[in-house]
Amino acid sequence: MDRTTDAVGPRGKRADAQRNIAAILDAALECLVRNPDANIAEIARRAGVGRVTLYGHFSSREDLIDQLFARTLDRADRALEAVDLTGDPRAALSRLVASSWQIVDQFRHLLDAAQRSLPPARIRAAHEGPMRRIAGLIERGRAEGVFRTDLPATWMVALVHTVVHAAADEIAEGRLAEPDAARVIDATLQAAYAPPAG
Amino acid sequence: MDRTTDAVGPRGKRADAQRNIAAILDAALECLVRNPDANIAEIARRAGVGRVTLYGHFSSREDLIDQLFARTLDRADRALEAVDLTGDPRAALSRLVASSWQIVDQFRHLLDAAQRSLPPARIRAAHEGPMRRIAGLIERGRAEGVFRTDLPATWMVALVHTVVHAAADEIAEGRLAEPDAARVIDATLQAAYAPPAG
DNA sequence: GGTAAATTGAACATGCGTGTACGACTTACC
């Protein structure tokens, strides 16, 4: 309502403070994706600020993770929102995978950290949004007869997360080239989703 | 060579000591599967022994996890070994899934804990055995033309772990009934492995 | 039944991560 209600810009914080807050969140994301147990000192160091400064902006480790979680979720949601899910569900699935598998994976790593310090209810609520979008696509594909109906829809939703995660792991292990990831993920999901022959 | 070289029975340990060692390993497995960060006190309590006793048999947390890891791996390997992998690779895959998905999942949970305290080389070496068996089946299926060859074989191997893990998670979340698991896993893998239509 | 092995709990040392208090310093902003 005032002037700059960015949903990010805290009331009347000074410019350097806002910059530091962003740097801390960025650093936290990098650190926690690499190691879910990364400590506050490490995050502060990577953000280029003192540990005390970090605590000046985030009351506790839990608070930091919670806010980072919210920010990342928001971004992921926005990225998924940008994907056109109309038309042939199979093509829509391909588009969804191509444009968001990295985000989904990044989110999943952060989830690891979140599960260690956030209440389960918070986690569950966070899934809600993105899940619904994928679930909708799958339901439509089933209704139109291009996706199989002999497996639970919830299972097919879970499969997306899983396959993306596996691909990311394979890349990390050096067994899969990053440019191939989207193709492999898509081919696997399309095959798994197709109605059984006969 | 002596008399009872069970590969389990340490030299001349007293009967109660051997019993306790087994109880500790069992307790560790249960605790670590539920929570990869379970502490020694908790494991000792569940095993029904004092913490000091535990340290009497295992020099450190790392040592305990390492030995548990070895034992579990050995069991998993033995269970997989019992499966008949000859004949139609598709049927062999079904048998493999049906008779060992629980074990694979249990192993995977333990892996979580192991990754926190064991050197990566140890983990890698552990995978070797079971992996080879699955990889062999997949290679044969590809050679016989019943499995697809347009995706990396390593990816198809990874998919087994992944899909089993996902199913276990779905069960834990209450979205999948345990008796349905084998069917769902099998249907998913068969679809993902089948050569693309054309 | 005697002996050595094994178990026990309590107490202690240590290391690590979190979160706080303080005083001095620097920076943004009017």
Add this chain to the structure above:
DNA sequence: GGTAAGTCGTACACGCATGTTCAATTTACC
């Protein structure tokens, strides 16, 4: 250019898990 807001490092308190020591007690085994 003044002032409040922000930052910094050090130091400290606290909780928690690991691993060790010790003396007393129980247990297996010949």
